[in-house]
Amino acid sequence: MSSEAEDTDVVVLSGDGLIYEGVDYAYRIEEQLSASGLRSSRHDLTASTITQLTPARAYLLTGGTTSVRSDAQWMRSAVDLVRRLVQRSSQENYAVIGVCLGSQILAEALRPDSIIASQEIEVGLAEIQQTKDPSIWQVVPAFHYQSISPALASVEGVHIEWRNAHTSVQAFSLGKQIFGCQFHPELTASDIDNLIDYNKDVIAEWGGNVAQAHQTVRQNEAALPADLFRRMVVDRIPER
Numbered sequence: 001m002s003s004e005a006e007d008t009d010v011v012v013l014s015g016d017g018l019i020y021e022g023v024d025y026a027y028r029i030e031e032q033l034s035a036s037g038l039r040s041s042r043h044d045l046t047a048s049t050i051t052q053l054t055p056a057r058a059y060l061l062t063g064g065t066t067s068v069r070s071d072a073q074w075m076r077s078a079v080d081l082v083r084r085l086v087q088r089s090s091q092e093n094y095a096v097i098g099v100c101l102g103s104q105i106l107a108e109a110l111r112p113d114s115i116i117a118s119q120e121i122e123v124g125l126a127e128i129q130q131t132k133d134p135s136i137w138q139v140v141p142a143f144h145y146q147s148i149s150p151a152l153a154s155v156e157g158v159h160i161e162w163r164n165a166h167t168s169v170q171a172f173s174l175g176k177q178i179f180g181c182q183f184h185p186e187l188t189a190s191d192i193d194n195l196i197d198y199n200k201d202v203i204a205e206w207g208g209n210v211a212q213a214h215q216t217v218r219q220n221e222a223a224l225p226a227d228l229f230r231r232m233v234v235d236r237i238p239e240r
Helices: 027-035 073-092 101-110 150-154 189-198 200-205 210-223 228-232
Strands: 010-014 018-020 040-044 058-061 095-099 115-130 137-148 158-163 171-174 178-181
Touching: 010 027, 018 189, 027 040, 058 073, 058 101, 073 095, 073 101, 095 101, 101 115, 101 137, 101 171, 101 178, 115 189, 115 200, 115 210, 137 189, 137 210, 150 158, 189 200, 189 210, 200 210
Parallel strands: 010 040, 010 058, 058 095, 095 178
Antiparallel strands: 115 137, 115 158, 158 171, 171 178
16 A cells, blocks of 8 residues: 555554454455555554644544553544544545444544443444434444443534444444444455454453354345445545
């Protein structure tokens, strides 16, 4: 991926950790962006305090393993950075999009103390419902054990777009260009199977069942939308 400003459509703000061995949280996102004809550069959120970013049509925060509630300096810097990005997004006409941990960082930037513990992990291929019309549903790749508080909707202009019985905020938006999704639109059913095996200890620690998680993949993989990443991410990136 090019790091030259004139070649960058999307700056991928990368968190820590691996989805599974050899695949970090930015890798599949970069693949999906490239397949959509979008040029990306990567900035590691954990490496240093960020004072300036390459101009781009969108800034996309990946998943990761460190809790937003952590005192880690890079996490506090990331929340501050995203707060500044959101404030300038309309004036400078770019999108700010968060995936899983990225959506939690975005929610925290909009409303402090927005991240809450889930009663148990959500992992596998999950069904979610559209908030304004619960008869509309879709299957999404899921892996999270903390969630966004529904109190986020108290922020002026924020809309909760998707939910399910496990997670009351599966996706939210603020205007046309600010969007966060708790799920992973970049991942395939095969990726989720690999993720489950790689994270089996984490799944057990958070009250999940590895066999049941794999079963959700078998049950729902045929319904996993092929255009999920386009609809959730690409279509929200403004034209230049």
